[in-house]
Amino acid sequence: MVAADYGHSEIATYLIESGADISTVDDNGYTALHYAARKGLVDVVKMLLERGADINAHPVSSMFYEGYTPLILACDNSKNDATLEVVKYLVGKGADLERVEYAFRSPLIAAIFSKGTNTVKFLLENGADPNRPAKDGRTPLYLAISEGLPIEGIEALLEHGADVSVGNEYYTPLQLAVSKSKNDVARKLIEFGADYLAVDDDGNTLLHRAARKGSTKNIEMFVELGIDINARNNEGKTPLHIAAEDEYFNNVKLLISLGADVLVRDNNNYLPFHLHLAVYKEDVEVMEQLLSAGISVDNNEVEAGISPLHIAAAYGKIDMAKLLIQKGADVSIRAKDGLQPIHAAVGSYGSLEMIDYLLESGASIDAEDHGGRTPIFYAVMDYNMESISHLAEKGANVNHQDNTGMTPAHYAVQDKWDAIEMLTILSDFSLVANVKDDSGMTPEDYAASEEIKEFLKTLY
Known part of the structure; x- marks a missing residue:
């Protein structure tokens, strides 16, 4: 068996003449002929058959290889010319072209799995059934599409009568070809009558x-x-x-x-x-198509009620923001939570240029959301030092109180790591550090650490 596996035909002949049993099987149930066929060793295959090897021998109790004949193994490795020669020789000597009942695959399906187009053509030309399924019910055509057999092999299956309508519970062959974006296969299936x-x-x-x-x-x-x-x-x-x-x-x-x-x-x-995706992708062509087709420039029919301008503002897409406003977008449009584009612009993906452009276009620097929070609150909540400083320089009210009476400082002190840096920026713009909220609590009461509390005291 080892001699056959390595192509040593002279050694194999000597062993057989010395009494070696060519029908001996290994732990997989394979004979020497199986190994020679799998390796494409046509001379060894010929010698073994001349000495009486069973051309259709197959394991009967192997967990993985039950029913696999030498021809199936040759087809399993049929992309190379040597193995194809073995296939031709075995078929010429009468090897069974169909799988035994308990084998997973037939020689044809084995050739399809190995993408051996020439082997597929040869088997079909010599009588292989193009519609005999694998053990799991998938047909040769279905498997050819699934496994990526070249179009020439699929065409051969169709020309030899493969049924274009038989698939599985999920796909027909045509649906499978479409799901795999195989246009050439889809066209060929339609040519042969697929619905x-x-x-x-x-x-x-x-x-x-x-x-x-x-x-x-x-x-x-x-x-x-x-x-x-x-x-x-x-x-x-x-x-x-x-x-x-x-x-x-x-x-x-x-x-x-x-x-x-x-x-x-x-x-x-x-x-x-939605226009939102065109804005995010910065695709002016699609944006123009949608607007021409009747989509509103302020369309906010998404879950959060945000508009395309919110998207442009949040992601710093200044050219799209300019185009939207030129097309009539409302610079003060509100999302469901009252958020305006200027609120979105102060986040970490926004930009100072965007903030300035929105302000120049009429946005209010102290615009409130439904909770009474202005853009500087959002800059603080996002720990965006540049936006905090820029908004304050532009005149944002650093002592503005939201609907609960809290100021930006109340929010800033709750962050253990960045609070002092944010408070330092705010303190340069007339920050009142001891404002009480509606619960009577000052920023000091919310401070995340003693260090922050001590810093606040220096601002009183």
């Missing part, structure tokens, strides 16, 4: 599936074939909803350019795509 108008149990068309993946070619193909670009699934979602949810931005742009309705709403009354 491209089929809708799954969730109401998704193939265009919905294509929108969820990265292949723009599949989207273009299905639109050309006549699938409704605005078809709604059971949740009322169109392909554009799906592409936007999964953030396939190229698909979003393509669908809009092909005529997808940006104003259609799903069963929860949500639009398919």
Whole structure:
């Protein structure tokens, strides 16, 4: 067996002539013929068969290799020419082309797993059944798509009668090809009769599936074939909803350019795509498309009620902010919590340039959210020293009290690490450090450490 595995045909011949049993099996249930076939050792295979080796020998009790014949093992490693020669020789000598009942795979499926396109073609030309499934029920065609067999091998399966409609509980072959963004495979399946108008149990068309993946070619193909670009699934979602949810931005742009309705709403009354994402991605083209299609520049139909300008402000996207305001965006629009874009601009992802631009455009430096907190409160809560200093220099009221009577200093002292630095900045702008809130408590009462308390006393 070792001699066969390493291709030593002369040694193997000598051992056999000396009485070695060629039917001996190892712990896996393999004979010498199995090893020679797997390695593509055609001379050793010929010698063993001439000496009476069982061409269809297979393990009957192996946990992993039960039913594997020498031909299956050769096909399992069939990308190289030497193993293909073994396959041809074994088939020519009458090796069984189909799997025994308890084997997981047939020779054809083994060749598919190893991506041996020429072996797949040879087996089909010599009578292999293109529709005999693996033990788990998956057909050769399904596995070919799943395992990435080159298109030439898939075409051979189709030409020899592979059933394009048989999949599993999750996908048909065409749905699988679309989910893997294989446009060439999808086209070939449709050419051989696959139903491209089929809708799954969730109401998704193939265009919905294509929108969820990265292949723009599949989207273009299905639109050309006549699938409704605005078809709604059971949740009322169109392909554009799906592409936007999964953030396939190229698909979003393509669908809009092909005529997808940006104003259609799903069963929860949500639009398919928000101007917010175009702003975040800084895509002026899509932004213009959406505005031209009727999306409001102040659209705030998202969970927190924020507008596109909030997004631009929060992420420091100054060019998008300028474009939005030029298009009529409300610089003082409020989110559900009363947050205005100027509040968003003071965070760690914002910028001083953004703060200045919003102020120049009419934002109030002391604008209040629904809790009475002004932008400087948010700068303090974000520990953003630059924003705190900049707002104070621009005239922000450092002693402003929110709806509970707390000032920025009340918030600052609660941070053990940055409190003194924030208080130092605020103290340069007429900070009153002992203001009482509605509970009668001063910043000192909230201080996170004795060190902060001592520092506050120096400000009285």
